Amino acid sequence: MTLQIDNLQFSYASTGGFNLRVPSLTLEAGTTCLLLGPSGSGKSTFLSLLAGVLVADHGRVALAGQDMSQFSGARMDRFRGTHIGFIYQTLNLIPWLSVRENIALGLAFAPQRRARLKASLGDIISDFMTRLDLDAGALGEQPARLLSLGQQQRVAAARALVGAPDLVLADEPSSALDDANTEKFFDLLIAGLDSQRQVLLVVSHDARLAPRFDRVIKMEDLTKEPVTGGARE
Amino acid sequence: MNAQILTLLRGSLANRAFSLGLIVVTLACAVALYVGVQNVQRLTRASFENSISGVDLVVAARGSDVQILLNTVFGLGASGNLVSDETVAAVAGMPEVAWVVPLALGDSHRGFRVLGTSPEFFERVIPSPSSGALFAAGGAFEQILEAVVGADVAEALGYMPGDKIVLQHGLGDYGAAHDDLPFRVHGVLARTGTPFDRTVLVSVEAIEAIHRGWRNGQQLMELSPEQVEKPKEAHEDEHHHEDEHHEEEHHAEEHHEDEHHGEEHNDHAHAGGLDALDGFFVGLTERRNVVRVQRNIADYESEPLTAVIPGVTLAQIWQIIGVADRGFRAVSLLVIALVLLAMTAMTVLSTDSRRREMAILRALGASPSTLVGLILAEALFLAICASVMGLGLAVGVSALAQQWLTQTIGLVATTMLPGWQEMVIVAYIIPAALVAGLVPALRLYRRTVQDGIMVER
Incomplete structure (x- = not known):
């Protein structure tokens, strides 16, 4: 589903200086996009705005035609659970829950996403684990904290993908991984997407990731001028 | 969820x-x-509140309900006026009354009060134990110079049946000892959770006997246990209980009391000749008559009396x-x-x-x-x-x-x-x-x- 941003403006009331302005951004369904920028450039703020945790002062953020900026807090939380998957830099998982329980948590607050499942939850989790090169038999019941960092990030990817949310957001998801694990993570994450429907937006400072994505946008370009076409790599 | x-x-x-x-x-x-x-x-x-659950009315000379119970049941505070034998007999003679148990107070034993009563006390007054026997050891007093001690008394002083104890005149430590007439512990009560755990129980006759030869808290003459064990003979030459009336009156009451020998329950109380009591417990044949009997006793003409229904007043005391x-x-x-x-x-x-x-x-x-x-x-x-x-x-x-x-x-x-x-x-x-x-x-x-x-x- 298409992600569309128009004239988004946000400033932190308390911290005084920092503000963010995104004149325009459109990501069509099935697009994978890398947003490049150094830390402190407003990437996290932008992600929080897209996830609906921060509320824009002005402008419009629409996913699948629904304007998130109009939603109340509780409705936004429900919308996020249903339509958005999220992957952190690290420490994505609840350490004392098993791998399977962590993945299932992706559906805990999203009844519609759960309703979309076409097979039993157990089978779907096994399927995602296999697709993300996680041994469903050996690792499924392990507490998440026992897994390696690379494995943990792939579990996080599985959790973000389960139930096929319209938008998957990832905040520096490979920053804690070595090169081999980074490669594997993105290969499997992108392969796990529904290329007809889902939008993937990854925020990173690492330009080496660029070749994997349909679109690469620099943070300064995003905030300066209208980006509609974008540069395809 | x-x-x-x-x-x-x-x-x-x-x-x-x-x-x-x-x-x-x-x-x-x-x-x-x-x-x-x-x-x-x-x-x-x-x-x-069940301290004297077997008792329907507590009767004493006119006074406040709380004071009467505190005095007769808990041994606290001073007695009011005494109740004459005649009155006890009259109440015992009321048709609704099944039994009376006399109460004679005023002495103590090493800080514990002494209660003079009759053997019926053990059957009638103390709530019947749901488990075990009323006596932890021994039994009710039978001879004049026999005593029954409550559980706290036995525990505090280490008494067992057979031990000799000496009662003291009055309630304080300063009272003179009745050491001419030592008592023998004949029974130890099981714990009852009532004030009687802290009481030494003897017969009314024994109270009378140890006070023969006393007047106004002073011992005028000594007695030997042998004299006391034959109360009738010894009695004739003795002085009287400190609080009591003249010899003449006493004799009159003796005679009167003799006439009531046929009365089933109360004759025991005066057999020794104690002609006035601090009060007495009353049991009715039917408890539902209690209010009427209470009123009849309050209206008794010869002496001003108060009859207390214990449950209500005990609840009041508990509040305090x-x-x-x-x-x-x-x-x-x-x-x-x-x-x-x-x-x-x-x-x-x-x-x-x-x-x-x-x-x-x-x-x-x-x-x-x-x-x-x-x-x-x-x-x-x-x-x-x-x-x-x-x-x-x-x-x-x-x-x-x-x-x-x-x-x-x-x-x-x-x-x-x-x-x-x-x-x-x-x-x-x-x-x-x-x-x-x-x-x-x-x-x-x-x-x-x-x-x-x-x-x-």
Whole structure:
């Protein structure tokens, strides 16, 4: 589903200086996009705005035609659970829950996403684990904290993908991984997407990731001028 | 609530099982303490209010109900006027009256009061024990110079049947000793939970006998046990009880009393010749007549009398002396409150360390109010666990301590286990735990709204 941003403006009331302005951004369904920028450039703020945790002062953020900026807090939380998957830099998982329980948590607050499942939850989790090169038999019941960092990030990817949310957001998801694990993570994450429907937006400072994505946008370009076409790599 | 959220809740609790277990055990102990205190209080009160459950009326010279009971049952305060033999006989002769048991007070033994009465006292007055015998050792007094001691007396002074004891004139330590006529302990009462645990019981005849040769608290002549054991012969030349009337009157009453020898229950009381009592207990053939008999006694013309219905007045006295118990109860409530406060503190600490977890759940679509709900659900769960465990503990400990409670509190209750009236506390603990959980929950709410889905580490 298409992600569309128009004239988004946000400033932190308390911290005084920092503000963010995104004149325009459109990501069509099935697009994978890398947003490049150094830390402190407003990437996290932008992600929080897209996830609906921060509320824009002005402008419009629409996913699948629904304007998130109009939603109340509780409705936004429900919308996020249903339509958005999220992957952190690290420490994505609840350490004392098993791998399977962590993945299932992706559906805990999203009844519609759960309703979309076409097979039993157990089978779907096994399927995602296999697709993300996680041994469903050996690792499924392990507490998440026992897994390696690379494995943990792939579990996080599985959790973000389960139930096929319209938008998957990832905040520096490979920053804690070595090169081999980074490669594997993105290969499997992108392969796990529904290329007809889902939008993937990854925020990173690492330009080496660029070749994997349909679109690469620099943070300064995003905030300066209208980006509609974008540069395809 | 769906399966994933339940899993989350269960996992979160299991993850902190040790610290949560400690707080649950602590709260359970506090609950058990409260229930235990309440239970002991209830048993003590029941035991107290049943002190003379066999008695329908307590009769003494006109006075206040509380004062009369305090004096006759608890041995506190001074006696009012005495009640003459004639009056006792008249009341005993009323058609509704089944029996009377005389009460003669005023002496003591090493700080414990002495009560002169009749052997019927043991059958009629003391509540019949639900388990075991009324006498822990020996039996009722039979000879004049025999005594029965209450459980506290026996315990404090180490008395067993056969021991010799000397009574003292008056209630203080300064009274002169009746050491010319030592008594032999003939029975030790099992604990009854009544004031009689702290009483030395002798016959009215014995009270009369030891006061022969006394006047106004002064001993005028000594007697030997041999003289006393034949009361009728010795009696003729003796002086009288300190409080009593003239010789002439006394003789008159003696004769009068002789005429009533046929009376079944009361003749025993005056057989020794004590012609005035501090009061007497009355039992009716039918308890429902109690108010009428009470009024008839109050209207008795020869002497001004008051008849007290013990249950009501004992409840009034409990209101006064039950203050200490209420204080104990307040302390145990305070303990519960402190434990809940500790639970709050612990939850605050744990939610502070769970910010990351909360941010993840927020990113997954949990609203701040859902997270608050999770915290409150935890508090609820802990409170339920602690309550169930606490009640179990209270019942278990009471069951184990039943023997000890019986010996400590007395014989009245059929069971020493806590009942529903004590367990009602749980109905307050659960909402209290929710309130205690509200503090960390609201803090968490504020925090998660600030943090959003990002936690700076």
